Amino acid sequence: MASLPRLMPTVIFSRGTVLTRDAIVEQLVATGDWGERDARISARANFKCEYCDLDLLGSVRAYKEWNKDHIVPRSAGGSDSEDNIALACRICNFSLKNRWNPEPRCKPGASREELIAAVRNYIRGKTTAILKQVQGFREIAFRDSTESKQGSSTFRPFGPPPDAAKATRLKHSVICR
Template structure:
């Protein structure tokens, strides 16, 4: 299944995840905008001992991987000895908490600048 610029690992990880971000469930093949967000994440970051095995790789959208998870070690939020599913579940909880925090920050900024959405903007 590896085609174009995809590596074999990306293709296999994508198929395993049904082409959705494993952390927020974004459908990465639903549009070109979503497709361009596709990243391959090390569930346990290499910096803290994660390896290159397919079991340690997850498909993630750029927002989840770069902005919300980044180098966070899911072993901090998962039960001791958690398997891949347990580690991914810990990342999902961490990402959701980061999204909630950032949504609060965004709401404060909107209040400060008295933001009014543009109803004619096609992207929201």
């Protein structure tokens, strides 16, 4: 196995106490919930998605987004070394970066920081394009609320109409009692 990069003893604040990164890793491993490698990778990233800065300890939803990404995909020759792993949210990892290829964007031998900067740019561009699309959908979906109240066959992409939702809830409450 390739030698692991030595963590710099960076100081991070935790509950008002000053801890070195090594001490944070040690305490996380001591909880029994963390492997040492995962703790090191996460502490290096300050527990944030390295592509979009989502605080992965900020909420249960964010915590459930926790992923590790091969910065240079294995399909493009990327290794399993810690240097090639970034802490990432699931959305960045699977939805936004899935087609990213370093070749046209980075010089051979680019540093980890340069590669991450290139991924961040790529994700920013994709996010901007999707946002534009979503805004278009919002304009269609919420153009005129009075009009949608009158229509009986209103399109509801996110669930059944209120009556059906109520019926489903009643059914579930019987089943789950």
